[in-house]
Amino acid sequence: MPDKAPRLTRPDGPAPKVGIVHLGPGAFFRAFNAVYTHEALAAQGGDWGILAVSLRSTAARDQLQPQGGAYTSVTLSPEGPETQVITAIRDVLVAPEDPEAVLTAMADPAVKIVSLTITEKGYCHEPATGQLRLDDPGIKADLANPAAPQTAPGFIVEALARRRAAGLPPFTVLSCDNLPSNGVLARGFVLEFACARDADLADWIAAKGRFPSTMVDRITPATTEADVAQLQATTGYYDPGAVMHEPFRQWVIEDDFVNGDRPAWETAGAQLVKSVEAHELMKLRCLNGTHSTLAYLGYLAGHETIAETIADAPFAALCQHLWRDEIQPTLIRPEGEDLPAYADALLARYRNPAIRHRTWQIAMDGSQKLPQRLLGTIADQLARGGRIDGLALAVAGWMRYVGGVDEAGNAIDVRDPLAERLRAASDSAKAPAVKVADLLSIEEVFPSALACNPRVSQAVTEAYQGLCQYGARAMVARLTTAERTDA
CATH class of the missing domain: 1.10.1040.10 (N-(1-d-carboxylethyl)-l-norvaline Dehydrogenase; domain 2)
Known part of the structure; x- marks a missing residue:
């Protein structure tokens, strides 16, 4: 970072309370989900701030926490780049550093949605069958020690177990990975993991939980040092958390949420449908x-x-x-x-x-x-x-x-x-x-x-x-x- 370049900081003003915990705050999430949520909040408000959780890397936390969660979304159009500062993210946690903090947040009744962009590997499943790999080392560790999970299935099921014990409704699990029938996959790994822990818990999740499928589409090239330098030359601030993306975006979501609780994503152009x-x-x-x-x-x-x-x-x-x-x-x-x-x-x-x-x-x-x-x-x-x-x-x-x-x-x-x-x-x-x-x-x-x-x-x-x-x-x-x- 050049000596005199100020770092991007969160704009002043009221910030929404956290209503979404998102697992996997990589570039696609920041160029896609968080942008839709930012625009939905601007259009209709609501307590839909995002707590972003990295299951492994510290990169997103190191980039975003010093900026109050704010970052720049850069649209790469033929006419030239266009920038927008996104403020939907309230904080970033790194799960291995404090798994209890993550679980506490997910079990909070204010959180209505846990969304995912964890890539296919994060589902810990066998692609040919769609079934959870119970012999996966992370899954085995989470079943042995559910209070300190390592995997997405482990975190989700332990948080749902805590909500059930507290008499709270479950949160909606919203997969946003680029996988066919991603909601079906997410439901499958959650129920299989829950069944391996407690059949009654699995039955409660199956009856009360919701796992809408989504279709996501936006090309998001990796941000380079040259991109960050160009953004600084254009805006006058330094933002290592910036993301680059094409103008086009499409988010199709099955409108099936626990108690109907969700942001007004349709105000930002999302398509809410019966089936994707x-x-x-x-x-x-x-x-x-x-x-x-x-x-x-x-x-x-x-x-x-x-x-x-x-x-x-x-x-x-x-x-x-x-x-x-x-x-x-x-x-x-x-x-x-x-x-x-x-x-x-x-x-x-x-x-x-x-x-x-x-x-x-x-x-x-x-x-x-x-x-x-x-x-x-x-x-x-x-x-x-x-x-x-x-x-x-x-x-x-x-x-x-x-x-x-x-x-x-x-x-x-x-x-x-x-x-x-x-x-x-x-x-x-x-x-x-x-x-x-x-x-x-x-x-x-x-x-x-x-x-x-x-x-x-x-x-x-x-x-x-x-x-x-x-x-x-x-x-x-x-x-x-x-x-x-x-x-």
């Missing part, structure tokens, strides 16, 4: 599906970022084709959504040059992402007799990418749990059709019904051969040009 399932599928297929498509084909074409890729006209046309002709026909329109308008918003987001989303980063772990992002859409299109040529090209792009060599003959740093198997299946000595067949036979990625479908194998093989012969950009241009000619 259709919204999740829309995002998974429209956003994540085309993101992966652009990542593989864009990388092969030599593009470093999504913005650079989408600026290349054939790739923008490919996305528009996928949304209109192959993805949206498989969706049920979510409550309150306009699917064509949603696709237009995605295209604008992709074009934002201030967000440097690298194609290589998005391409990571494709063997885990493809089934949800692309293959489910292909299966639904097959069932309805729809087109799959764009989706097949995306899958072929992934196959070419995991072969580990780009179109210029340079090595690709393929990061994937199945990287060695994928490389072996893509061995350069094999003919293209054999490579495709071998990759389609990997059951961890491709369901047998899909892998054995002749339409799929033919479309992917033809696309893969075209990528080898003509290159990614040319194949994308061929598909989109042919579509315009047919029209």
Whole structure:
């Protein structure tokens, strides 16, 4: 910090009492949940201040406590950055330093919501089954010593047990992690942990508790020292807790809270709905599906970022084709959504040059992402007799990418749990059709019904051969040009 740079401090004025305890105060929470809550408080007030709790790191506490919990939210738009000082956070605790202080806060009757952005690992569950890993070291320790928990399940269940013993209602557990059916996952780990402690406690939570699912969406790049320095040059103050994010945001929340107690998040633009399932599928297929498509084909074409890729006209046309002709026909329109308008918003987001989303980063772990992002859409299109040529090209792009060599003959740093198997299946000595067949036979990625479908194998093989012969950009241009000619 430069010698004469004043640090950001909390603005003067009344502060709301704590009504939310949030576990996991990382950059996404500060760029998303806390911003919505700040704006809801400004619009309608209420005792919805946030006590942020880090389950491990001291970083958020060290950044925010000297600033009274305040920090700067920086919107990275094509026109330039826009800043807003966020004051929804009242304090920050580091759980390992004082677990009792955290439990006392969560058991306070003034707290109505415990929200989570703890990433998938924080759920201590087995992703394939969704079940709590009772053999997890942290879970075992929390079951043995519930008064000094280490994990999110341990803290939540111990706090709920204290509330039950005091004759208080439970708080709502609000998962805001980027996971499908996140409320169902949260309910599952809480009830399994509670059952391992006390079956009656588990029954009380199941009957009285609420675990609404949410869909969250906002790109939040990591804040760099250069970002902090630029913010200081712009504002005149030093703020190590600042967060950077894109202009777009979307928060869809199932409106199912204990006693209906929640902030007026809808005043800040949140969508309160009966179910988020259709919204999740829309995002998974429209956003994540085309993101992966652009990542593989864009990388092969030599593009470093999504913005650079989408600026290349054939790739923008490919996305528009996928949304209109192959993805949206498989969706049920979510409550309150306009699917064509949603696709237009995605295209604008992709074009934002201030967000440097690298194609290589998005391409990571494709063997885990493809089934949800692309293959489910292909299966639904097959069932309805729809087109799959764009989706097949995306899958072929992934196959070419995991072969580990780009179109210029340079090595690709393929990061994937199945990287060695994928490389072996893509061995350069094999003919293209054999490579495709071998990759389609990997059951961890491709369901047998899909892998054995002749339409799929033919479309992917033809696309893969075209990528080898003509290159990614040319194949994308061929598909989109042919579509315009047919029209």
